[in-house]
Amino acid sequence: MTGTSLEILSVYSAASGFKLKRMKKKKIDFITSKVSNKSRYIYWSLFFCFLIISSYAQAQSIDVVIQRDGTQRKESIDLPESMTYPVDSLLNDWKAKNYIKIGKDCSTADENPFFSDSVYIQRLSRIPTVMEMPYNEVVRKFIDMYASRLRNQVSFMLSASNFYVPIFEEALDAYNLPLELKYLPVIESALNPSATSRAGASGLWQFMIGTAKIYGLEVNSLIDERRDPIKATWAAARYLKDLYAIYQDWNLVIAAYNCGPGNINKAIRRSGGKNDYWSIYSYLPKETRGYVPAFIAANYLMNYYCDHNICPMETDIPANTDTVQVSKNLHFEQISDICGISLEQVKSLNPQYRKNIIPGDIKPYTLRLPYNYISTFIDNQDTIYTHRAEELFNERKIVEVKDQPVVSAKGKSKGNRTYHKIRNGETLSTIAQRYHVRVSDIKKWNNLRGSNIAAGKRLIIHK
Numbered sequence: 205m206t207g208t209s210l211e212i213l214s215v216y217s218a219a220s221g222f223k224l225k226r227m228k229k230k231k232i233d234f235i236t237s238k239v240s241n242k243s244r245y246i247y248w249s250l251f252f253c254f255l256i257i258s259s260y261a262q263a264q265s266i267d268v269v270i271q272r273d274g275t276q277r278k279e280s281i282d283l284p285e286s287m288t289y290p291v292d293s294l295l296n297d298w299k300a301k302n303y304i305k306i307g308k309d310c311s312t313a314d315e316n317p318f319f320s321d322s323v324y325i326q327r328l329s330r331i332p333t334v335m336e337m338p339y340n341e342v343v344r345k346f347i348d349m350y351a352s353r354l355r356n357q358v359s360f361m362l363s364a365s366n367f368y369v370p371i372f373e374e375a376l377d378a379y380n381l382p383l384e385l386k387y388l389p390v391i392e393s394a395l396n397p398s399a400t401s402r403a404g405a406s407g408l409w410q411f412m413i414g415t416a417k418i419y420g421l422e423v424n425s426l427i428d429e430r431r432d433p434i435k436a437t438w439a440a441a442r443y444l445k446d447l448y449a450i451y452q453d454w455n456l457v458i459a460a461y462n463c464g465p466g467n468i469n470k471a472i473r474r475s476g477g478k479n480d481y482w483s484i485y486s487y488l489p490k491e492t493r494g495y496v497p498a499f500i501a502a503n504y505l506m507n508y509y510c511d512h513n514i515c516p517m518e519t520d521i522p523a524n525t526d527t528v529q530v531s532k533n534l535h536f537e538q539i540s541d542i543c544g545i546s547l548e549q550v551k552s553l554n555p556q557y558r559k560n561i562i563p564g565d566i567k568p569y570t571l572r573l574p575y576n577y578i579s580t581f582i583d584n585q586d587t588i589y590t591h592r593a594e595e596l597f598n599e600r601k602i603v604e605v606k607d608q609p610v611v612s613a614k615g616k617s618k619g620n621r622t623y624h625k626i627r628n629g630e631t632l633s634t635i636a637q638r639y640h641v642r643v644s645d646i647k648k649w650n651n652l653r654g655s656n657i658a659a660g661k662r663l664i665i666h667k
Contacts, residue, residue, distance in 0.1 A: 265282050281491075282491040282493075282494060283494060283498075285401050285491075286391055286396075289396065289399070291356045294360050294361075294364075294394055297396060297397060297398060299397075299552050300364065302522075302549075303367075303520045303521070304360065305520075315513075316348070316352040317512060324344060324347065324504070327508055328500070328504060333384045333503070335384050336455060337500050337504075338500070340482075342493075342494070342497040343497045346498045347501040347504055350501050350505045351512040355512070355514050358505050358509060359514055359515060359516055361395045362506065362509060363516050363517035363518065365395060365506070366519045366521065367519075368389065368397075368408060369386050375438045375440070378441070381441060381444055385458075387499065388440075388458060388461070388499065391502055392405075392409055392410040393407065397555055398431065398555060405430075406428060406431060407428075407431045407432075407433075407436045408436060408437070409436045409439070411440070416439065419440075419442055421439050426559055427556055427563070428558050431556050432555065444457060444458075447465065450465065452479075453479060453481065455482075455496050458496060458499055459481055459488065459495055463489050467489055468484075481496055522574075523574045523575060524575040525572050526573065526575050527570045527572050527573075528570075529568045529569070529571075530569050531564045532589050533563055533564050533589075534589065535561055535596040535597070536551060536554075538589070538592060538593075539571075542584050543580045543584070543588070544580075545574070545577050547560075549574075550573070553572040553574075554572055621664060622665050622667060623662045624665050625660070625661075626660060626661050626662070626663060627659060629659075630659070631657070632655050632657060635665075639665050639667060640667075641665065641667075643655070645666070649663075649664045649665070649666060
């Protein structure tokens with residue numbers, strides 16, 4: 205390979221804000237065959253790194269062909285962030301670790317069967333929904349994504365839905381909302397209760413702090429009710445109902461849930477006042493363009509997973525739980541030590557407490573425990589509250605300020621401060637003699653550079 209030019213590529217993934225840029229070509233003369241082999245190794249290493257990172261870039265977006273008015277154009281749509289979560293991260297939740305597992309009889313195939321467009325159209329039309337579930341190439345792209353590369357995530361979500369869907373259905377039904385909205389958290393968080401987006405949205409329903417507070421969720425340094433599955437679900441139901449009162453179109457509602465009403469209103473204005481999601485599609489933010497198609501695809505897969513040979517992970521339904529009111533400061537470690545329940549389980553049942561502390565001194569808060577531990581807590585609560593209290597709650601409520609003389613830079617006490625009003629004819633020397641201090645000290649205390657002083661002004665003197 206003597207005289208061969210090696211082009212070194214610096215590759216960055218477009219989805220992560222990276223850039224693909226070429227570095228200057230470097231000519232490397234290979235003198236021996238050993239050096240030649242080494243260069244081949246470097247070349248192929250760089251090549252495979254390029255392929256891996258490029259595939260990651262593609263994993264963050266999908267390419268679709270948009271047909272409109274007899275013309276075609278290609279565009280890249282950003283995936284909802286939940287579609288980028290690896291299965292391992294979803295299984296990290298304590299509830300998933302203890303109650304979800306791959307079944308021995310599970311027969312999930314590696315390959316996704318091929319179906320024609322007409323089959324997808326027919327199946328979508330058979331789902332009993334109030335919301336419109338149309339089919340097009342964009343929707344198919346997301347169905348293929350869930351049914352192929354994300355089939356393990358779908359297997360997890362089918363299992364996790366046993367925990368959360370009953371909560372979703374109860375709140376949606378109470379507000380007379382379409383029950384198919386129960387799959388919105390599939391798009392928002394992949395049913396991961398501890399999910400936090402790059403933008404700072406949190407919980408199953410991915411509330412931003414501002415919206416969460418509007419809908420009555422408490423968010424501060426100790427409490428984050430966005431992570432409480434029950435409270436966040438009821439807040440989300442109220443928010444969705446308010447959005448429908450504005451748009452009267454469910455696809456616009458869930459698009460607004462994703463990117464905010466402001467962006468939807470701008471898209472409507474730019475489209476000439478059209479009030480249909482697919483009519484304002486091109487004016488929406490990139491991620492929102494994929495949001496409604498992903499929602500339709502999620503509804504499809506959660507109903508037709510068997511036809512795609514996807515097997516739900518096995519789910520052991522957790523024991524019943526109940527709640528008690530806590531009216532004193534309480535740390536999860538106090539509960540774990542005295543009641544004999546694992547710290548991780550207490551955290552999993554009470555995800556809204558950010559620092560494992562229930563600030564009951566402020567106001568009564570709710571603690572959720574397995575039903576068989578409730579009586580243990582009630583019988584031992586006096587012991588629980590005092591156990592390791594000084595160690596776990598060591599913040600000082602009162603701090604005494606000691607009245608000590610101010611110490612100068614040289615380590616000498618500055619004593620008490622007084623103020624001297626300069627009279628006509630006085631100099632720094634006469635003032636220093638009067639107070640038995642040095643001229644240099646007066647200059648330092650008053651930030652004076654020279655010895656000139658003006659009558660009527662005040663000088664700081666430390667006796």
